[in-house]
Amino acid sequence: MAVRFGYKASAEFFGPRELIELGVLAEQSGFDSVFVSDHLQPWRHDGGHAPATLPWLGALGERTSRILFGTSVLTPTFRYHPAVIAQAFGTLGLLYPGRVVLGVGSGEALNEVPLRSSWPDGRERFARLKEAVTLIRKLWAGDRVHFDGTWYSTDNATVYDRPEVPVPIWIGASGPAATRLAGRIADGFITTSGKSTAQYTETLLPALAEGAARSRRSLTDLELMIEVKVSFDPDPARALADTASWATLALTPEERAGVTDPLELQRIAAAVTPERAAARWIVSSDPDEHVERIGRYLDLGFTHLVFQAPGPDQARFLELYGSQVLPRLRAR
Template identity: 35%
Template sequence: MTQYGFFLSCEEFTPDELISQARRAREAGFTRLAISDHFHPWNDAQGNSAFVWSMIGALSQAVDLPVTTLVTCPTVRLHPAVTAQAAATSGVLLGGRFALGVGTGEALNEHVHGDAWPSFDQRAEMLEEAVEVMRELFSGNLVTHRGRHYTVDNARLYTVPEEPPPVYVSAFGPKAAELAGRIGDGFVTMTPDADLVGAFREGGGADGKVVGGVKVCWSADRDEAVDRVHRLWPTELLPGELAQILPTPAHFEQASELVTREAVAEAVTCGDDVDQHVETVRAYARAGFDEVYVGQIGPDQDAFFDSYRELVLPALRR
């Protein structure tokens, strides 16, 4: 049965707001949390970029829900050994209720050290090696690794959970979905695409979890909701590899000028039509997803949580 979680956006909300949302999500009946990992927001209108590992530590003390990163890039901005330590500590704090979602990253967040941004094939190769390094370290054993992209010299994690955190690999195309099936314990993608799920399963992920996420904007005023999404999240509609290669929020703002309000109204679930919200989320269950995380765009969080508690989540579970 598909599990329904709430998505915490570090790009749009302050740390205090994220903690409050996590508590509200639990009260509303969401059974788990996902959280983004960004150095920059997608645009200045979003206006935040809390450090995800600090947030996970705070969440572990605020709620008892499982937490998954959607997603962390363990290859450029943070070395996989440092990411492994952060993930292991998170697993201990959450009593084993932590999952590490990983991906090949975006230049937006990973270019900040001044490193050249690699091609996708190289980034996929780096991710595969990073996952190997992290799994070795999760064992709690002494690790020395000298690979093509990473060196680890006599490193050991002393604080590790009883079971290693599962590693879910993000993918947006068949090639990457096959990689997720080969190296991951699960697969993360943001569209309810049954073909991608099939590619993951055929690539070796027969028993792995499939995890997705979707942003909505619940509001009694649909027009206002569309305007809000168009201002805050037009980046959701940028095509192709732009999200992976544009380096700054300013570049995303420039590209987003091509995203029309009409396109947002057609693509994003806005307003208070319960059936539409139910259908948007249920599409993931039909495509074979095990977990789907819903994020509410904008400040009207109370109306969202009240409506999902009373109307949307009960309909999804029927």
């Protein structure tokens, strides 16, 4: 499987129009894909953004011609009924055949609790995700679908705008259970950088292979995507300083668990030290160092690397990374 290099459009910090222009620039700069998060609320109240993903993806498709694009990740289980996602991504698949990916996950309290009265435990969220993916595929495959699940049901439902070229579903996961599910039922797997090598080699990738084997597949049958956090600038001080705006990413799952208010999350992140904020990023002004450190993920077997950059000047990042780092990665 050919390796692809993508751009993570950070909806948390940019409005929809600016984000579209960055997606267009990513294609012009040589990136192979653009992925966007799906938030109801931004991670910070002051200066944050949370553009609606579904219309944004259609606008990006119209402004580009080559790139693969999709969600990393969308939660099809609370704010959305799975049938609505089946219809929306079926329509996108018809408009842009072969270019659309539905990346899904089990959700975060910040996005879902404001529209709900409670937040279920991880086991229920996992089960809801599995059921949602099953229903979406049934709606894409047939007419008059009667589905009687634990959480979702349809009665003779038909999604008329079904994709002629199947839209792949990739599952985002950070633990073994959801990773096994990705291996068993998904077309691809999404995770993030910055973990220990053992977490990938001893936990996630074995779980993914185990799940794939249950469906008589192997890892070579799946797209293995990883979001890689990189801060690159010829000025090393600027590369380091840019990571401060993403201090939220340095918080542990325990620190973020159950936080439903952007003001509270902003307050918690403000206490993160600059050193801790930078710890999850590859920070360097040397393109060869970026290639060397990114090579770790290629060596682990990831086939789709999507780069997320901090800092306000994303256009500068796209042009610099597209001209100085991507050619070196492809040569490697």
